[in-house]
Amino acid sequence: MKRITEKDFKELAGVHDLNCISVFIPTHTAGNESFRKEDSLLLKNQLKEIKNILSDRGIKETELSEFVKPIKNLVDDTEYWSYQSEGLAIFISNHLFKKYELPVKFEPYHYVSTEFYLKPLLSTFATNENFFLLTLEVDEVRLYKGSGSGLEEINIAEIVPSGLEDVVGSDYEQKSLQFKSQQEGHGHSIYYGHGEGKDENKTEINKYLREVDKGLMKLLKDEKDPLVIAGVDYLFSAYREINSFNNLCDRHISGNPKLMGLQSLHDRALDFLQPFFNRTKKDKMEAFREFQGTPRTGNSIDEIVPAAIHGKIDTLFMLKDQDVFGVYNPVNNKVEIQNGTGLAQVSLFNLAAKEAFLRGANVYLVEQEEMPDGFSTVDALYRY
Numbered sequence: 001m002k003r004i005t006e007k008d009f010k011e012l013a014g015v016h017d018l019n020c021i022s023v024f025i026p027t028h029t030a031g032n033e034s035f036r037k038e039d040s041l042l043l044k045n046q047l048k049e050i051k052n053i054l055s056d057r058g059i060k061e062t063e064l065s066e067f068v069k070p071i072k073n074l075v076d077d078t079e080y081w082s083y084q085s086e087g088l089a090i091f092i093s094n095h096l097f098k099k100y101e102l103p104v105k106f107e108p109y110h111y112v113s114t115e116f117y118l119k120p121l122l123s124t125f126a127t128n129e130n131f132f133l134l135t136l137e138v139d140e141v142r143l144y145k146g147s148g149s150g151l152e153e154i155n156i157a158e159i160v161p162s163g164l165e166d167v168v169g170s171d172y173e174q175k176s177l178q179f180k181s182q183q184e185g186h187g188h189s190i191y192y193g194h195g196e197g198k199d200e201n202k203t204e205i206n207k208y209l210r211e212v213d214k215g216l217m218k219l220l221k222d223e224k225d226p227l228v229i230a231g232v233d234y235l236f237s238a239y240r241e242i243n244s245f246n247n248l249c250d251r252h253i254s255g256n257p258k259l260m261g262l263q264s265l266h267d268r269a270l271d272f273l274q275p276f277f278n279r280t281k282k283d284k285m286e287a288f289r290e291f292q293g294t295p296r297t298g299n300s301i302d303e304i305v306p307a308a309i310h311g312k313i314d315t316l317f318m319l320k321d322q323d324v325f326g327v328y329n330p331v332n333n334k335v336e337i338q339n340g341t342g343l344a345q346v347s348l349f350n351l352a353a354k355e356a357f358l359r360g361a362n363v364y365l366v367e368q369e370e371m372p373d374g375f376s377t378v379d380a381l382y383r384y
Contacts, residue, residue: 004089004100004124005152012116013354017093018343019057021050022117023071024106027084036081043088044075046110053112057343070097091116102149107321113346119353122363123320124149129277132220133269135257136231136239138205139163141212142257143219144265146228151266160215167208202238209235209242217244226276228269230257249273284315284362288372288381296384299376301348302326302335307382308355309333315362315381316353317370322377324348349378356380 025042028035047068054064065072070092074080087106091098093116104123111117129148134141141160144151161167220227227245229236230253240248251272253265260268291297298304301324307313309328325345326337338345357363364370372379 004102004121004149006125006147007152008098008100009118009121009125010358012091012098012118013358015091015093015096016115017095018114019054019059019067019093020113020116021068021071021090021092022109022111023047023050023088023090024109024117024120025088026105026108027081027086027088027101029084029086036078039081039084039088040075040078042108043071043090046108047071047075050110050112067094068092070099074099089121111347111350114343115346115350117347117350119318119347119350119365122353122357123365125357129270129273130225131269131273132223132225132227133265134216134227134229134231135265136212136229136235137163137257138208138235139165140258143216144262146266146269148270151262154219156215156219159218161208161211164204164208167211168204205235205238206242209239213239213242213244220245223247226273228253228272230255230260230265230269232256280362281364284364284381285317285370285372288315288317288379291381292373296382298380298382299373299378301352301378302337304378304380305335305348305352305355306333307380308352308359308361311359312382313356313359313361313380314383315364316356317364317366317372317379318349318353319368319371319377320365322349324377352378 023043023046025039025046027039050071051064051068054067055061059067071090074090083101085101085103087102087104089100089102089106102121102124104120106120109117109120125148129146131146133144133146133151135144140163141156143154143156143160145154146152223245224247226247226249228249228251229239231239233252233254236252236254249272253260253268253272257265288297298307304313304316305328308316309330310333324337324347325339326335326348327344327346328335328348328351335348337348353363353365368374371377
């Protein structure tokens with residue numbers, strides 16, 4: 001399955017073409033025959049409506065069929081529908097075809113414009129759910145950038161030792177420094193040889209961990225996102241004493257990371273951090289209410305779109321299923337709200353969400369009761 005990353009999002013956001021097609025449908029994770037047929041039929045119906053739109057735009061039947069062929073191939077691929085997540089997102093332009101199976105239950109929707117419709121994808125990122133994950137072992141260290149959608153490895157080979165031997169050399173007493181991660185006892189670590197409390201063992205381990213911390217701080221010193229450690233208990237306890245990073249999570253994923261899949265590591269890290277992320281969202285809502293009625297806040301889409309494009313938004317709240325269409329003019333930095341489906345018109349909600357996200361804002365797609373002012377369809381907290 002193809003899960004979306006921030007790199008994918010940026011690539012999709014950079015596409016501008018005469019006909020950019022975006023399709024979203026809910027799918028079933030259980031792949032019995034009736035569900036497969038239901039999902040395939042749902043996409044087939046979306047395809048029919050898309051073809052009608054393109055036909056109305058004057059595209060000839062032969063050209064149209066070739067253009068939407070990737071979607072038609074998916075409809076007809078019975079095997080494909082056996083391996084789905086909760087939602088499917090598809091993007092097609094003249095030079096691009098991408099599909100993503102995602103853990104989000106989308107409403108059936110299609111969008112044909114000069115850009116892709118990316119707003120629903122922000123639920124997979126849950127923008128504020130950014131973190132770092134460090135898998136810490138005596139023979140390997142790996143760092144990942146985490147988000148609501150998954151983990152993406154960061155290359156740290158040049159700044160962090162590859163293992164204990166890389167720091168203390170190969171002539172140390174291997175037996176006394178060897179670790180074993182046990183499944184029972186919550187991943188308790190055991191020294192072999194001279195016992196767990198032996199001072200020289202701790203000295204070597206601490207020397208190694210100090211080098212790991214020193215290397216990581218070259219990369220993380222200015223970062224605000226939390227760091228979660230996955231490793232055996234002894235290593236985490238030792239690293240916590242040495243750590244220089246301000247946002248180290250006080251809980252760790254206990255055990256041998258090699259025995260856990262990335263999906264499991266990702267899910268457990270999110271569980272640990274959920275109270276922190278919920279607090280961030282709550283804090284932003286309270287900040288909006290505190291500054292409501294001042295220049296620090298806004299709830300007019302024609303003001304919010306230019307602010308998003310120019311990186312002025314700290315946090316954006318918008319209704320999940322709301323949309324307003326119109327035109328943004330970069331020459332005068334103005335928005336004109338329009339009804340209809342003209343070629344120049346785009347979803348202003350999509351434009352605001354996409355541009356705010358690309359410039360580092362928190363973007364929350366919420367229900368009406370979660371909107372900070374309780375009545376509007378879009379609320380923005382501006383940066384200082």
